Amino acid sequence: MxxxxxxxxxxxxxxxxxxxxxxxxxxxxxxxxxxxxxxxxxxxxxxxxRNKDELLDALVDRVFAEIELPEVGGDWRAEVRRRSVSARTVLARHPWALALVETRTNPGPATLRHHDAMLGVLRAGGFSLPMTAHAYAIVDAYVFGFVLQEASLPFDSADSANAVADSIMEGFASGDYPHLVEFATQHVQQPGYHFGGQFEFGLDLILDALAVHHGASHPSSIRPENGVPQPPGRSR
Amino acid sequence: MxxxxxxxxxxxxxxxxxxxxxxxxxxxxxxxxxxxxxxxxxxxxxxxxRNKDELLDALVDRVFAEIELPEVGGDWRAEVRRRSVSARTVLARHPWALALVETRTNPGPATLRHHDAMLGVLRAGGFSLPMTAHAYAIVDAYVFGFVLQEASLPFDSADSANAVADSIMEGFASGDYPHLVEFATQHVQQPGYHFGGQFEFGLDLILDALAVHHGASHPSSIRPENGVPQPPGRSR
DNA sequence: CAAGCGTATCGTACTTAGTACCACTTACTT
DNA sequence: AAGTAAGTGGTACTAAGTACGATACGCTTG
The missing domain is CATH 1.10.10.60 (Homeodomain-like)
Structure with missing residues (x-):
């Protein structure tokens, strides 16, 4: 250049x-x-x-560094949500990163800082150690898994189903996959469909469920504010 | 041999x-x-x-074939749970498979049959098409993500933290990662700890949450509690 | 039974990639 | 100016995927 x-x-x-x-x-x-x-x-x-392996390790850490850190004092739900959305955005920007995360198991400083911050908000938010472990595992499984799915979508948008359609269509025509057909034609190929849009729905569902379990195994601890049911309202 | x-x-x-x-x-x-x-x-x-790519595609399909199919008529929660546990077991048996899933986007017959069955139980279980999409995406994101995490654990059990500990320990000693330290020493390195044990907890949490949304035609309108953005600023 | 043919197997060799080894070049020190 | 360390690159070896035939083997068919 x-x-x-x-x-x-x-x-x-x-x-x-x-x-x-x-x-x-x-x-x-x-x-x-x-x-x-x-x-x-x-x-x-x-x-x-040193060698290509080290290069790849460094790249992973670089990607982690791009993810917004949750603020340790803040509302755990809001902070975890923000960083999860950020994590997905970053991983979508660098789709190759996920493949690396899978292989390279030498966390760099940014990665460690990241984990530390996540554990920090959850603990500060009142989660017991075991519940912190659960919460972190669930949220990250969801975030990483979602990105993984996005990466391996046969049909990544309503139209690009063409290339892959070949092998699928055999079975489609033969009626082997009735539910897939319904799903593809009635849902996926519908105008506004976008897989990625489902991310926040699932994230909120999980965060809500975690909020319910909040403080479990700490019978004494009371949940200050968001234990009170909010007036039901739309999410956006 | x-x-x-x-x-x-x-x-x-x-x-x-x-x-x-x-x-x-x-x-x-x-x-x-x-x-x-x-x-x-x-x-x-x-x-x-034909070539190595095709070989890898075939391997992915082979792994999918090992996963127990949900029974389309049965109780959706039980069936989805069973196949999810099976999926994790299978993927743990073939840790390399996940890396392939990520790259290869040519689903084989077993893979398609699998997707079809999953969509089938959910639809038969009374989920609307959009909610089926959500549910499937969430469950699979969790399952795959969990396996992904298992694969990339720096410390995969209480003791084997040694090798990786090098780079971590610098920061540990320096007090850079207080929460990681607490987590590692007070939780991970504790006798009975086993990351994999968390799988079913999270799975049930997610399935329970999905059950709440069950049958919703317009999912986002029935967030049970605290789905409303909290006023920012106040925290503990 | 011999001739012919398709299928399965493999020998050779070309290409791309990681990287060891060592030479060269440059910039900074004294 | 000379020495030295840091940066750069030429050459070449190895591993891996695979194209291009050649061969071998078994089964028909005359």
Missing amino acids: GEQARQLSRERVLEAAVGIADAHGLGALTMRSLAAELNAKPMSLYHYI | GEQARQLSRERVLEAAVGIADAHGLGALTMRSLAAELNAKPMSLYHYI
Whole structure:
């Protein structure tokens, strides 16, 4: 892009790596392509990165760093919600990241800071240790799982069902998958459909359910404000 | 293992591929290692498989085939629960499968049958189409997400925290991650702790919440409690 | 039974990717 | 100016996917 190689740096290397992965997918991120992007030769990168594995670890941490941290003193529900929405947004921006999270198990500082903050809001919000564990596990399973599903959708929007439709359509025509057919034609292919829109519904459902369990195994603890049923209202 | 090469077959190839992935991980599954396992030469495999991508697609479908199908007529909650527990069990048995699900977006027959059955129980259970979509998305996000987390745990049990502990411990000592420390020492490293045990708790929590929304035609209008944005600012 | 043919198997070799090894170049120090 | 360390890159080895045929084997059909 620029003219010729300004001084390399770990920062520039990582930045370029994210750029390549965002633009062309993880598969396109090779040491060679990365070097080319930086107007350098492959081996030069090894001065800033031990090997490709370490590079990938660093990328994961970089993505985690983009997620909004929950504020530890704040209302747990609002804070967890905000960071969960942010997490999904970030992961949608870097779809390749999820594949990495799965493999790389060396959390970097941003990742640890993130976990710490999440545990922090929940504890400060009055959750017992075991309930904190449950809540965190459930919320994150949902967030990551949702993104995972988005990534592996056969039909990611109402129209792009075409390519995949081939193999499906055999079965469709044969009546093997009646419910899938109903679902696809009556729901998915309907005008306003957008899978991603379901995210917040599920998130709220889970947060509400957690609120009910709030403080469990801490019989003494009382839930200050949002234990009181709010007047029923629409969510938005 | 065996003596010499019995006749190859697609079945044998896939079986061997699953075996290698189970035993040594996806990374160890190469056309060459697969051929070796079958006492054959790499190129022989291409008579049963178009290319490696197709092989991976087939493996995903094979894993889906192992998951217990919900029975379409039965009690939706019980059936969804049973298949969800089964799904987690299967995915835990083949940890590499999740990574594939993420990439491969060509559902095979078993996968489609699976989706169809899930949609079927929910519809038969009285869920509206939109609520079916929500319910399925939420449950599967949770199931897949939970497995994903299990796969990427830095500390997967009370003791094996050692290897990873290096990078973490810097921060631990420095007091950067107080809540992580509390969590690790007071909860994770406690005798009976086992992350996987949390699965059913969360699953039930979600199913209960879905039961509340059961049959809603316009889901967002019946949030049970505290679905209203709280006035910001006041917190403890 | 021989000739012919389709299917299964494999030998060879090309391509892409990660990276070890070492040489060179440059910039900063003294 | 000379020495040194840090940065850069050329070459080449290895692993993996797979294209392109060639061969081998068994089963028909004359």
